[in-house]
Amino acid sequence: MLRHYLALLVLCFTLPLHAADLTIDTGHGARVWTSAQLLARADAQPVTIPDDVAFHRTMRYRAVPLAALLPGLAPDDRLQFVASDGFAVDIPAAVILDQGHAQAWLAVEDPQQPWPLLPGNKGHAGPFYVVWTHPAVAKISSEQWPYQLARIQRTQAIAERFPATAPQASVPANSPVRHGYMVFQRTCFACHTLNGEGDAQMGPDLNIPHSPTEYLSAAMLRAFIRNPQSLHRWPQAKMTGFPTQASLSDADLDTLLAYLTYMSQHKVQH
Numbered sequence: 001m002l003r004h005y006l007a008l009l010v011l012c013f014t015l016p017l018h019a020a021d022l023t024i025d026t027g028h029g030a031r032v033w034t035s036a037q038l039l040a041r042a043d044a045q046p047v048t049i050p051d052d053v054a055f056h057r058t059m060r061y062r063a064v065p066l067a068a069l070l071p072g073l074a075p076d077d078r079l080q081f082v083a084s085d086g087f088a089v090d091i092p093a094a095v096i097l098d099q100g101h102a103q104a105w106l107a108v109e110d111p112q113q114p115w116p117l118l119p120g121n122k123g124h125a126g127p128f129y130v131v132w133t134h135p136a137v138a139k140i141s142s143e144q145w146p147y148q149l150a151r152i153q154r155t156q157a158i159a160e161r162f163p164a165t166a167p168q169a170s171v172p173a174n175s176p177v178r179h180g181y182m183v184f185q186r187t188c189f190a191c192h193t194l195n196g197e198g199d200a201q202m203g204p205d206l207n208i209p210h211s212p213t214e215y216l217s218a219a220m221l222r223a224f225i226r227n228p229q230s231l232h233r234w235p236q237a238k239m240t241g242f243p244t245q246a247s248l249s250d251a252d253l254d255t256l257l258a259y260l261t262y263m264s265q266h267k268v269q270h
Contacts, residue, residue, distance in 0.1 A: 020034075020127045021034055022127075022150065022152070025152070025153045026079075026153075026154045027072065027154045033069070035109065035110070035128075041064055043064055043065055044063065046061070046063075047062075047063040049061070049131050054129070055118065055125070059115075059131075061105070061107035061108070061131060063105035063106055063107045063131065064106045064108065065099070065103065065105060065106075066096055066104035066106050066130065067096055067097055069152075070093070070096065073096070075094040075097055076094070077092075078091070078092055078093060078156070079092075079153065079155065080154075080155040080199070081130060081151075081152055082150055082153070083147065083149055085148050085202070087191060087200060087202055088199040089146055089189070090155060090158060090185060090189070091104075091144055098138070101138050102133065102134045102135050102138035103133045103134065105130070105131050105132070106130060106149075107130070109125075109127040109129075111127075114126065126147070128148075128149035128150075131145060132144070141187050141242070142247045143186065143190040146190075159181075161197075162194075162197035162198060164196065165197050165198070165263075167181055167263075167266075176254065176258040176259075177258050178259075179259075180255035180257070181259050183248070183252045183256045184256055187242060187247075191239070193206070194207045195207050195266075196208060206260065207268075211260055211261070211263065212224075213261045213264050221257060225242055225248070225253065227241040228241050229241075
């Protein structure tokens with residue numbers, strides 16, 4: 001009995017810990033990639049990220065250019081990145097295809113050399129993680145670095161999929177509310193729903209029953225978005241802030257609050 005137990009224990013320690021599959025569907029048929037297949041690709045290469053969003057330090061990965069994994073993608077397409085923990089974010093294809101500026105990479109965890117745990121008791125980032133080189137050039141937000149990635153798929157524009165999140169047609173195209181809606185999609189919609197609509201399952205709805213603009217002052221809400229721990233000191237909290245101008249400028253933050261304030265007057269109950 002002891003011998004069998006020891007053999008099982010050795011097997012557990014020798015098996016890959018985080019081997020998994022990644023499904024990619026750009027509308028031309030779904031393709032499932034394994035960690036081993038991605039790591040063995042000819043274009044897989046070492047990539048150094050000086051200020052990694054998830055780990056908050058320099059990280060080195062084995063990674064594949066993300067655009068190389070997305071056949072038939074057009075600049076006006078949108079892609080949805082879905083993580084195993086319920087996080088979901090949309091990224092315009094144009095940003096990924098424009099490799100002359102910021103470049104997106106799919107970092108692939110080697111089961112034999114697992115990544116460290118995320119700081120702040122936030123678990124594990126593997127086995128797939130979208131990282132960026134030169135992200136500030138394209139104003140890539142911290143939400144556009146999805147980890148624990150399970151699926152990438154082409155999708156419709158958010159306003160088409162979730163019309164209750166969009167400002168009414170009467171709102172001018174150059175309104176701060178419309179710009180704030182774009183900022184909301186880039187920064188908030190990855191974790192939150194609004195008016196009961198959205199794919200994410202991590203955070204509360206930002207409009208029903210109450211918008212945060214209804215119970216927090218503008219100054220307090222700005223401080224919270226920059227650093228959630230400034231309002232609620234909670235070590236287990238999952239929300240990460242947007243402390244830098246690179247990820248969320250003051251001007252963009254102002255328009256985000258304008259959008260949330262506007263939507264607080266346009267609640268939709270499902």
